Amino acid sequence: MSGVYDQGSSINLSASPNDGYEFSSWSGGISSNDNPLSFQLNSDIKVVANFSEVDLNSDIDNDGVKNEDDKCPDTPLGFLVDENGCQIKNEFDNSFSLVWTDEFSYEGKLDSTKWHHQIIPPNNGSWHNGEEQHYTDRIENSSVSDGNLKIIAKKESYDVNGSIKNYTSARLNSKFAFKYGRVDIRAKLPSAAGTWPAFWTLGTNINEVGNYFGDSEGNVGWPMCGEIDIMEQSTNKSETLGHFHWGDVNNGNYGNYGDKTSIENASTTYHIYSLIWNNSSMQILLDNKVFLTMTNTQSVPFDNRHYLLLNIAMGGNLGGTIDPNFTQDEMIVDYVRVFQKN
Template structure:
């Protein structure tokens, strides 16, 4: 063998070893970064004023991703998708950096620049309302009566009522919606209960905004009035207004109790949050209470202000509770509003023998974004 052939064989061996030791076939490649400005349109090219963007990264051979916004810390995102809210008001240009990582730790990166508008005015556009300035049944284009008990003819939490869509239990008259509770035997879905009431779910779902409900609460012991939301969870029929849950179910759907009142304390209200952690599916809950004077004889305004950063509840101008919002909570997706009065159960407690009837009276419902 001549020296030239020996040299060529040696070079081939070196190249083969180099390729094996530094194999780049598993490195991420073709990183695609997409940024969506929430509410962007021809008239609002930089977004709807919320300051929110959705980012999505995808790359071949990537097992995890990370993002950086506003020169801040790197934020991990296993799925490569996340939402971020810029806080500086006005229209500003921002660089968004994405990384895609392979199993061996190698990465590729991509940077895009976007202009985002953040308004200093929140919740100024009325997107849903019912002033109840009509007579008769609640507007069927806005409200769904949930009447089918979800648990073998029973409602959850040990409640003692059946919900109906009869005019006796819910009607609009003299400028207000009245949800009436009666002591009476009523049979449906194979079970008989000693009380009737109504549960109205809004046929409007929304993400973020300000909810205002002006109402007077029932005064009787054992009554459990509530203004609350559940996360939209579309079932196979496309119905997300509460007759049944879809694949996700509770608590992963999320629940926001803007106002609840126990049957034994009519001088205070509760705001509470229930959810399943979107990463671990572990059940979580937080909440607080606030005093309310003359809740049954005078109107008060029960409020929720919901953003990507937090959810705040108020009675009139007094904050009841603030929950920090985050990506692992199901509070960055559509919810719908619920108005109802339950009887007894976990929060209603013991119903007095003397109870005969009571009313939850709602002057208006308004949702702003």
Template structure:
């Protein structure tokens, strides 16, 4: 793409013009804040050594004489490991004996630090990466405050350990051997999850290793989005942002390197060298002073389900971006979107048959507020229309307690939700398995070990079959496959009596439920609509305290001997 019959890089004015005019349109609809102004770049125009005003060779070994993750390379400042040729930066990992700092290693490579650090913006790196077994090419970022001896900023700013400094992996390859060919990964490391972090996403790059691709990271105060060739594939946006989950409110710098071995796997005996070629590194921010507030702010309610309410927001601002703040109950959500583009916000984890009031305000990223803030909205969730339950059966691994599951048809989509009930598993991530043809999808974490994924454009009346793989520190467990008839709302077809009508109670209710029965009762169970047991009681002649149950719909089961009776209950 870069090397045409003429060199576009010879005309800097044209390059800057095209970047400013064309680039935002590639990412507008996929990121929350669009960054337009090129503030730093290296186009690698001059053959020979790297530009020392822009890059620093990080060569100092960490304590113990080896790099992290079991890597086996020396990073050097040798021109054979990093150099510019014909408009490309070359980072070369080589098999060669090399002694430095009193340590001899059999491989050399290069690790470059940018001498530029920034807070919020977009990074675009056009590169062709090696795919040799045992290589780990990476384009990534670290907090400027990281305490890492030998790093460019360490001497002056290095007062924070890893991962408290925050790490943003724009692209890495070679450490996900279980993934298909061409898979590249982006990841986030924070005190809340690091090392084998649960905060990662990936995608397939066509003809990886032979073609150049643009690897991008868009970082706003609200979320971090990763893109391949202008297409977003993973967004990190924790519900709670604090130093544990969001150390991304301070400057970060860029790193480029190829590591060898370690978690990248064994290096073949015939390996000689591998090269990562980088066409350019570009950083964009918004540097224009902004004193104008947003205009034309509208807000309305979109699709409503039993557990979600969609809010549709739109406003215009001269800066090109609008920030929205949504408040309801004790909850607050802040997000952003390009000016003039409708933003859909799905409010999750709501209780069915419940009215929610929302206060929505618009401002720009600078803080200028819309003149008539806020807009007030109200919506009521529907009754649950799906199938749910709990189970313990596993097709791989095992479950100590089990899991709950829920299938709900919403229009022509099916929302699938699974919750791991085991309390002995840590670092849990979930992947939805389609049975035929087999396909794996990473699920979205709602809270705790509760995960969801929505299957779109399904035909009412067809049967689908899905399971969930829960992966965690030290192993994995896979549920059995569940078949679901799209459009079925079997929860609402629960028979009032399974064998006999054992009881009655006042419904809807609140604070207490009083079971009336003409026969002796052995046990009372209350489940939520995900099938999770939330209360067990053998109190038969006194009101049962349900003050701790959130408002919504539940299933009450009453047992007498081998008889069972089931009824729905609404808590107001």
């Protein structure tokens, strides 16, 4: 823009960038970041509009969504976002946002960046609690298809270093650990007598052989690490159990607290099994209804990071007598989601 104007004239300039550029400043006779720019003309003056090229791939909040598409450009670190760059809220309580998930929207083997198969028997060639299976990392015992994780318990002879069991299954550790938040797992459970399905957590400081975290975050035994049972089923398939196990941090004494609630069609209908955990309490829920609450105090070890475990055991303390005609059964998991407060 150029022209001849009377001294004292009021001038208004507006800079419009072309595609791929943005206005940055005025220079020359006037230095300003205002756009539009207004001033009074007192003498001959030259004003230059400066533009800078826009990086179309820039991502100011590092959430994986480019700035030009990001409708929520201030997402805190650690939260997952949708295609608009906005936090993904919990369907039951929007004060929680998603930080980790497996939606099982792939086929074949489990995502090895998210899951670890725990397969080394920690109890002299066997597993604890009188369980009668070996756990494997074979696709025959755990796989993903049709949008679901399937953990499959099978009757078969299986040898691990000379220890022979008559059943196989899978025991998964999440490679993600967290302190406080909400966990939702939507699943169908096995129905056969003798199956013992569980969704649970252990402290990452446990020294159990073969688990994912090893001694990287501590080296204590069970129950000093703390255990949270979000879902277990015993011989009664019309109930689901929630339970807390711990060692008192002051004296090492074992403590536990649990309860059960009724459930209908656990093997044919999806239900949502949940944990809500903060620094003052822990709640276990079935289909978003709380049935167990425990106070979180200084004396219990529930202020450290925990990881998730998903498995089907066979027989043992809760599984009970295995059906002599058992051949195989499965647990079908639609999703596993971990949320934390916004």
